[in-house]
Amino acid sequence: MDGIVKTFGDTRALDGVDLAVPRGAVYGLLGPNGAGKTTSVRVLTTLLRPDAGTARIDGIDVAADPHAVRQRIGLTGQYAAVEERLTARENLGFVGRLFHLPRARVAARADELLERFDLADAADRVVKGFSGGMRRRLDIAMSLIAEPSVLFLDEPTTGLDPRSRLGMWDVIEELAADGTTVLLTTQYLEEADRLAEQIVVIDHGRVIAEGSPDELKQRIGGARLSVRIARPENQERAMSTLTPLCAGEVVSDDARTGFSAPIIAGDGVVPGVIRALDDAGVDVLDVEVRRPSLDDVFLVLTGRTTDAEEDAS
Amino acid sequence: MNRLRWLLHDSWVEAERHLRIIPRNVELLIFASIQPIMFLAIFVYVFGGSIVIPGFDNYDQFLMPGIFAQTLVFGSAFTGIGLADDLQKGLVDRLRSLPMSRSAVIVGRTISDLVRNLFTFVVMIVVALAIGFRFTGGAVDAIAATALLVLFSYALSWVQAVIGLSVSSVEAANSAGFIWMFPLTFVSSAFVDPSNMPGWLRPVADANPFTLVTNSARALYNGNPVGTDAWWALAWSIGIIVVFSTMAARRFSRSTAG
Numbered sequence: 203m204d205g206i207v208k209t210f211g212d213t214r215a216l217d218g219v220d221l222a223v224p225r226g227a228v229y230g231l232l233g234p235n236g237a238g239k240t241t242s243v244r245v246l247t248t249l250l251r252p253d254a255g256t257a258r259i260d261g262i263d264v265a266a267d268p269h270a271v272r273q274r275i276g277l278t279g280q281y282a283a284v285e286e287r288l289t290a291r292e293n294l295g296f297v298g299r300l301f302h303l304p305r306a307r308v309a310a311r312a313d314e315l316l317e318r319f320d321l322a323d324a325a326d327r328v329v330k331g332f333s334g335g336m337r338r339r340l341d342i343a344m345s346l347i348a349e350p351s352v353l354f355l356d357e358p359t360t361g362l363d364p365r366s367r368l369g370m371w372d373v374i375e376e377l378a379a380d381g382t383t384v385l386l387t388t389q390y391l392e393e394a395d396r397l398a399e400q401i402v403v404i405d406h407g408r409v410i411a412e413g414s415p416d417e418l419k420q421r422i423g424g425a426r427l428s429v430r431i432a433r434p435e436n437q438e439r440a441m442s443t444l445t446p447l448c449a450g451e452v453v454s455d456d457a458r459t460g461f462s463a464p465i466i467a468g469d470g471v472v473p474g475v476i477r478a479l480d481d482a483g484v485d486v487l488d489v490e491v492r493r494p495s496l497d498d499v500f501l502v503l504t505g506r507t508t509d510a511e512e513d514a515s
Numbered sequence: 516m517n518r519l520r521w522l523l524h525d526s527w528v529e530a531e532r533h534l535r536i537i538p539r540n541v542e543l544l545i546f547a548s549i550q551p552i553m554f555l556a557i558f559v560y561v562f563g564g565s566i567v568i569p570g571f572d573n574y575d576q577f578l579m580p581g582i583f584a585q586t587l588v589f590g591s592a593f594t595g596i597g598l599a600d601d602l603q604k605g606l607v608d609r610l611r612s613l614p615m616s617r618s619a620v621i622v623g624r625t626i627s628d629l630v631r632n633l634f635t636f637v638v639m640i641v642v643a644l645a646i647g648f649r650f651t652g653g654a655v656d657a658i659a660a661t662a663l664l665v666l667f668s669y670a671l672s673w674v675q676a677v678i679g680l681s682v683s684s685v686e687a688a689n690s691a692g693f694i695w696m697f698p699l700t701f702v703s704s705a706f707v708d709p710s711n712m713p714g715w716l717r718p719v720a721d722a723n724p725f726t727l728v729t730n731s732a733r734a735l736y737n738g739n740p741v742g743t744d745a746w747w748a749l750a751w752s753i754g755i756i757v758v759f760s761t762m763a764a765r766r767f768s769r770s771t772a773g
Contacts, residue, residue, distance in 0.1 A: 247612045272614040281605030287536045299528045300615040302521075328539070344609070 205255035208241055208407075215241040217407035218255070223385055223400075225351070228378040230398025231387040232500075238407040239387035240280065243356045246385070247277045260351055273301070276345030276353045280360060282337035283344075286329040290321050290340050293329060294347055301348040308347070315343040319373065335366025339373060346382075353377065355386040359393060371396060391500060405504050418499045427465045429475065430488040434458035443482045447475055465491065518616070525616040529623025530630075533597065537631055547631075548638045551586035555639065558582060558706065559646060568708055571737075579648045580660070580733040581705030584725065586639055587668035588700055590632040592692040594625055594672040595679030599688035602680065611768070621763050625672040632668055636661070652738030660735035663748055667728045670752040673759035680766040705729045724751040 203221040207214065216238045223229045231239045244250040246257055248268035257264045259271045284293050291312055298308030316325045319339040329337065338358060345353055358374065359367040374397050377384060388394050394401050395415045403411040403418070411418060427448060431440055437458040444452045448463035455461070465471055472489050479486045537544065563574045571577040598621065601607050610620050650657040679688045702720050703709070709720035720726055724747075731745040 249608060249611055269614055272612055275612065277609065277612040279605045279608050281608075283605035283609035285532060285606065286604075287539065288532065292532075292535065296528055296532050297609075297613065300525055300610070300613045302524070302614070 203242065203246065203255070203257045206242070206245055206252045206257055207254040208238075208245060208250060208252050214407050216245070216252070219404065219407065219409055221402055221409065223352070223383060225383050226381045227400060228374070228384040228386070228398050230394035230401045231385060231404060232389070232391065232394045232398075232401050233387075233404040234389055237404045239389075239404060240356055241407075242404070243277070243354050243385070243387060246352075247275055247354055248272055273348070274351045276342075276348070276350035278338075278341045278345045278353070278355050278358060280357050282334070282341040284329050284332075284337055284340050286332075286337075289326050289328055290316060290332075290343075291325045293340060294344055297344045298347045303348060311347055311349075315346060318376075319343045333366065334362050335369050338362065338366070338370055342373065342377075352383045352385065355384060357387055357389065359388070359390070367393075403500065403503060411499075411503050419494045425465055425491050425493045427461075427463050427471065427475065428488075428490045428492060429461045429479070429486065431459050431461075431479070432485040432487055436484045439482055440479060440484045443478050443484065444475065447471070447478060459487075522616040522619055522622065525619030526622040526626060529619050530627040531623075533624060533627035534630060537627075537634075544634070547590075548635055551582065551589075551635060551639050552642050554586070555579070555582050555642060555646070562706075566707065575646065575648055576651070576737055577733065578706065579643045580664075580736050581703075581729050583636065583639060583643075584664050584667070584729045584732060585700045585705055587632055587636060587664050588671055588696055588725065589693075590628065590635060591668050591671040591675050592689070592696070593628045593631065593675075595675030595677075595682075595688045595692040596685060597624055597628070598676055598679035599682055599685045603685055607767075617768060618760075618764055621673075621676050621760075621767060625669060625676065628672055629665065629669050633665065636665070650736055652735050656735040656738065659745075660732040663728060663735075663745060663752075664732050666752045667724070667748065670755035670759070673756055673763055676763040677759050677766055680763060699723065699725050703729060704733075724748065724755075727751060 203219055206216050206219045208216040219238065219242055221229075221231075221242070231242060233239050241250065245252050246259065246264060248264050248271050251265055260274050262270050262274070264271045285296070288296070294312035294315060295308055298311060299305070303311070313322075316322045319342065321336065321340060321343065324332065324336065329340065332340065342353075342355070342358070355374065359370050362370060371393070374384065374386065378397070378399075386394075386397065398415070400412070400414055401418060402409055427444075429440070429444065431437075434457065437454060440461060441452050441454060444461060444463060447465070449466050450464040452461055452463040472491060475489055476486055558578050559575055563578070566574050566578075568574060568577045598607075601610075601620075607620070611617075652660075675692050678691050682688045682691055702712075702716060703723045703726040704720065705725065709717050709726065712720055727744050728748040728751070731741055731748045733739075734741040734744070
């Protein structure tokens with residue numbers, strides 16, 4: 203994707219997005235609701251024409267030759283796009299035939315995918331009775347019927363219960379291990395962290411950061427130490443004990459029993475802190491070292507949390 | 516493969532998707548047949564005794580072609596509802612991302628709805644014959660009359676397709692698809708003689724394409740002279756298909772599941 207712009211009325215949904223995914227890589231497109239993730243996917247899958255810029259799949263321009271692009275992609279949208287009155291096998295069959303694959307090939311590929319996505323037992327049941335997780339798996343299987351060179355997964359776990367979400371993660375990890383090129387969008391930082399080797403953070407239609415999950419986390423520095431004590435009157439003693447052990451300013455909360463400070467993460471910090479506080483006669487309730495999450499990264503990059511954005515939209 | 520072969524192949528795959536479902540939903544099929552039979556019975560037994568149509572000894576012979584036409588026209592609403600449903604579920608997005616013929620999604624849908632409509636029609640003819648309706652115009656004319664009715668219903672499927680692709684939900688497609696069919700079918704010659712309507716309404720009924728279609732079918736079923744009505748009915752159907760298929764294709768390429 204090169205300088206892609208897409209406007210809807212007055213809103214610039216995509217405001218010059220550049221994005222390049224190498225073959226065989228799993229990229230995560232991360233951003234809050236309304237950031238432009240789905241619009242990006244819709245441009246790349248020929249569902250929307252960009253107003254400016256070019257997008258190519260396998261070197262083919264999506265605007266110039268959408269038909270050739272459609273032969274090379276698989277799309278799993280935000281809704282499990284399955285025909286719920288047909289069986290799983292029939293769903294795979296009708297999509298395969300719309301790819302103009304020979305019938306025998308469709309049948310063989312359907313068997314293979316049903317097996318792989320753990321749907322073999324349910325293959326000849328009508329999809330209506332399927333769970334959310336089964337529908338999503340079938341949806342992905344349908345996208346893979348013609349062995350696409352790029353698979354687009356638009357929020358593949360939105361609306362799934364935690365167990366199905368974990369199952370879906372396993373499926374995506376397997377795809378990645380097989381060398382399928384995947385572009386997945388998500389608003390769950392945890393999900394991008396776990397699945398994507400490279401994360402592209404987008405907000406208000408622009409790419410605001412790009413890097414591996416570790417690189418992004420490093421941007422906001424190391425770990426933080428949190429300590430909770432029992433009695434507020436020990437506040438000062440606790441702070442003076444903690445200061446030499448930490449890498450920066452020790453901040454206390456309003457209750458005067460909670461403290462946090464940046465530390466150079468390493469072994470032995472926690473026992474050292476507990477010993478020092480104990481020696482100083484401070485009654486420690488809890489000590490925790492928190493490594494930065496992608497939520498922290500997002501907060502640093504955009505100045506707000508993902509949750510706040512969701513509430514606002 | 517050339518474009519036409521793609522269109523035919525893909526349309527058939529799409530039609531098959533819908534046709535496979537029909538025998539699995541026996542309930543729907545039963546209720547879809549009960550409604551026209553009920554209409555038939557209500558008009559024949561409730562209004563039949565009170566309505567006299569000049570030129571017809573028997574109201575049944577006048578009425579039944581009207582009911583046939585109305586039933587087929589109402590059946591066209593399935594097209595819009597089905598498309599709105601595909602749209603809402605994200606299936607249209609999936610289909611639009613496939614290397615298939617764009618028009619095939621709607622062509623396949625209208626064809627499967629046509630098959631379903633034909634089934635209802637056959638059920639109705641059987642009931643009509645049992646009640647006492649007779650094709651007095653002969654087999655060729657009866658086939659011609661049926662073809663005209665089916666073609667008109669198929670044309671309206673394309674109108675419904677545009678509606679289904681323009682509204683945002685299945686519920687909206689349902690009401691938007693049915694509401695205009697009441698004036699279309701009742702302000703016409705289907706059930707009564709338009710010459711008894713108020714002066715301002717009569718020209719509306721006379722110009723209504725549904726009147727032309729019903730009049731032609733009625734004349735053919737009863738062995739009466741058809742005149743130019745049949746040609747006008749044919750022209751209307753073809754015109755509607757041309758205009759609305761263009762609109763539907765345009766709508767389809769812009770439609771989204773959002």
